[in-house]
Amino acid sequence: MRKMPSRIYECLSRIGESIIANKDFLTELDREIGDSDHGINMARGFHAVLEKTDPETQDIGAVLKKAGMTLLSTVGGASGPLYGTAYMEAGKVLAGKSELTAEDMKAVLEAAIAGIQKRGKAVKGEKTMLDAIIPASETYAQKIAEGADMVSALEAACESAREGVEYTKTIIATKGRASYLGERSIGHQDPGATSATLTLEAIRDFLKG
Amino acid sequence: MVGIVIVSHSWKIAEGVRDLAREMAQNFTGLLCAGGLGDGSIGTDAQRIADAILEADSGDGVVIMADIGSSIMSAESAIELLEEDGHEVNAVIADAPIVEGSICAVVEAAGGGDLDSVLKSAEESREASKL
Numbered sequence: 001m002r003k004m005p006s007r008i009y010e011c012l013s014r015i016g017e018s019i020i021a022n023k024d025f026l027t028e029l030d031r032e033i034g035d036s037d038h039g040i041n042m043a044r045g046f047h048a049v050l051e052k053t054d055p056e057t058q059d060i061g062a063v064l065k066k067a068g069m070t071l072l073s074t075v076g077g078a079s080g081p082l083y084g085t086a087y088m089e090a091g092k093v094l095a096g097k098s099e100l101t102a103e104d105m106k107a108v109l110e111a112a113i114a115g116i117q118k119r120g121k122a123v124k125g126e127k128t129m130l131d132a133i134i135p136a137s138e139t140y141a142q143k144i145a146e147g148a149d150m151v152s153a154l155e156a157a158c159e160s161a162r163e164g165v166e167y168t169k170t171i172i173a174t175k176g177r178a179s180y181l182g183e184r185s186i187g188h189q190d191p192g193a194t195s196a197t198l199t200l201e202a203i204r205d206f207l208k209g
Numbered sequence: 210m211v212g213i214v215i216v217s218h219s220w221k222i223a224e225g226v227r228d229l230a231r232e233m234a235q236n237f238t239g240l241l242c243a244g245g246l247g248d249g250s251i252g253t254d255a256q257r258i259a260d261a262i263l264e265a266d267s268g269d270g271v272v273i274m275a276d277i278g279s280s281i282m283s284a285e286s287a288i289e290l291l292e293e294d295g296h297e298v299n300a301v302i303a304d305a306p307i308v309e310g311s312i313c314a315v316v317e318a319a320g321g322g323d324l325d326s327v328l329k330s331a332e333e334s335r336e337a338s339k340l
Contacts, residue, residue: 072254072255072286080282080283081285119282
């Protein structure tokens with residue numbers, strides 16, 4: 001089974017770089033249907049995560065837990081507790097591990113989703129980040145079950161996440177600030193689903209090297 | 210005595226609500242606020258909330274008064290952070306408007322009410338008609 005050495009700092013850096021590079025885009029999406037702060041908040045959070053993460057730490061679980069706690073304190077908007085809980089729950093799955101199997105990645109995605117659902121009390125179809133990561137996680141699990149390796153399963157998962165982002169354009173928001181807009185939220189893609197997809201794509205690109 | 214923590218995206222709202230509620234019970238020391246982010250910008254910070262809960266608690270529990278959206282999620286995260294750190298604080302979030310609820314909660318807490326009665330008092334403010 002393919003394993004990844006603990007280059008978790010490098011992986012987090014790739015995620016952070018992508019979020020920070022897309023700061024204005026994410027904020028613009030949020031301006032359409034929210035409170036115009038998603039990119040700003042996420043970029044602030046990841047600047048803090050990268051600043052506070054020790055590049056030498058090998059324990060992936062410990063790094064993710066710390067990243068989650070930092071996001072809880074620095075993002076500010078709803079994505080703080082949502083991503084913060086997701087990273088902390090993922091960290092619990094990987095506590096003490098310095099390498100990652102394809103099965104571990106499946107458990108990470110599922111733990112992150114469970115954390116987001118616990119915190120946000122949302123389900124699929126409410127125009128949230130779940131509309132990207134639930135289909136991505138399902139595709140990933142299916143590909144692994146079919147014998148795919150981690151990278152190709154993640155590539156397929158990212159395609160499902162992108163489709164999920166497109167799907168959010170077609171539905172009404174019933175959670176979060178966008179729910180105040182009701183039907184006027186149709187036609188706009190969800191910022192959270194977009195940042196979740198950027199996250200998965202950054203992990204994919206990191207693993208591809 | 211039951212403690213109370215005011216949580217808002219805005220530190221001005223949190224401090225304003227605290228000041229308003231404190232007029233009702235000037236010697237009540239268990240009233241804390243956790244507004245905004247550390248740098249003063251708009252947002253909620255679970256760690257700030259967790260710190261305020263610990264400071265507000267005198268052993269009889271804490272009622273959290275929160276504004277909209279992520280205030281609730283950050284308050285829930287704060288309670289979990291404290292649990293994971295091994296703190297035994299009985300903290301509950303009131304389903305109530307932050308201004309009216311905080312005033313009712315402070316009056317009840319300063320009068321020696323227990324956690325259930327402070328929570329109930331805050332939540333009953335939802336039903337209060339203004340006109």
